[in-house]
Amino acid sequence: MIRSAVLGLALLSAAAAVAHAAGPVAAPNDAVVTAETFPATLSEYGFFSDAPGQVPANRVTPYRLNTPLWSDGAEKLRFMYLPAGAQAKADGENLLQLPVGAALIKTFAFEDNGKRRLIETRVLLHRASGWVALPYLWNAEQTEAKLALAGARVPVTTPAGEAIEYRVPNKNQCKECHGLNGVVTPIGPKARNLSHDWLQQFASAGMLDAVPAVKSAVPLWEDRDKVSAASAARGYLDVNCAHCHQPGAGASNSGLDLRWQQTDDQALGVMKRPVAAGRGAGELLFDVVPGKPDESILVHRMASTEGGVAMPELGKATVDKDGLKVVKRWIAGL
Secondary structure (H helix, E strand, O other): OOOOHHHHHHHHHHHHHHHHOOOOOOOOOHHHHHOOOOOOEHHHOOOEEEOOOOEEOOOEEEEOOOOOOOOOOOEEEEEEEOOOOOOEEOOOOOEOEOOOOOEEEEEEEEEEOOEEEEEEEEEEEEEOOEEEEEEEEEOOOOOOEEEOOOOEEEEEEOOOOOEEEEEEOOHHHHHHHHEEOOEEOOOOOEHHHOOHHHHHHHHHOOOEOOOOOOOOOOOOHHHOOOOOHHHHHHHHHHHHOOOOOOOOOOOHHHOOOOOOOOOOOOOOOEOOOOOOOHHHHOOOOEOEOOOOHHHEHHHHHHOOOOOOOOOOOOOOOOOOHHHHHHHHHHHHOO
16 A cells, blocks of 8 residues: 555645645644543544544644555554644654654554545654553544554454454553663654655754755665665564664564664674574574575564564564565575
C-alpha cells in the first residue's frame, strides 16, 4: 500500500498546507495531551478534524518514512503534533527532538471489501514526566477508537491475502520497542529516514528550527531494487530491527547493533556467534555468513513465524517476503 515517492510527497504537501492554513477549525486539546491521565477515547485529544477520514487538525502534520516499519502489510498513516509556538529541533541525521506537549500519532489500517478499515491508532505523548505510549482500538462502526490498555486481537486479511489475527499491543508491550536506556522514546521520525522536501517544508512552516544536513539518507523503500543491496538491507534493518538491537535497548544482550550508522561487521552479525538466541538459532552457527544467506541466523529468524524463533517478536504474524529478499541479497553479496 506504499505510494510512489512523487505521489507521497504531493499528498504530504497538500495535507500539510491544509493543516497549517486557517481552514481546519479543530485543534488538539493541549491539556489532554500533557495531563498525566489516560484518555478513554482518541477523539478527546482532538488530533483530527475528521478522525474516521484521518484528516488532521491544525498543527498536526502528516509525514511518511523513506523506509517504513513493516507490520503484516498494514497501511500506516503517520502524524506529528506540535503545540502553538513550539518547534522541533534538528539533531543531525538523528531523531527529531520534540518538545513537551508534542505527540506522534500512527494509525494502522487494512483494506476490507475495497474500503480502508482502521484497526488501531497509537499515540506517543511527550509529557513533563517523559514519553507515554497508548494504543487505541477502532470500533466496528469506524466512528471512534477506544483506549485498549490490555491490547486486542483483530481478524484481518493482509494485502497478500493471508487471514491473520492482528495483534494490538498492550501498553507494556509498547515499551519493548520504544524502550531505550530504561525510558520510552520515539523511534520513527529520524532525519535520515525523512525526505529532504518534507524537512524543508516543516522548517518553512516554523515547526523545525533548521533543516538538518543528512549525508547518508535511508533509501526509499520503493527504490529497494534500484539502490545497492547494502543500502536497501541496512535501511530495512535499521527501521525494523535496530530499535531493539542496539546498546541500551531490549535486545542489547544479543550483541547485535543493526543501526544504520553502525560500520563494524561483527556488530552487524558478520561471522558472529549468537549470544542469546536460544532455540531461535536453529542449528546455525553464525548470525550472518557472508555469501550464504540460508546459513545465516538473521535470515532464518526473519523467515519464521514460530514463537520463540520469529523476528521481530512483536508486530509480525506473517513473513515480510520483500524485506527477506533484500536482506538475503545483501548477505549473498558480502
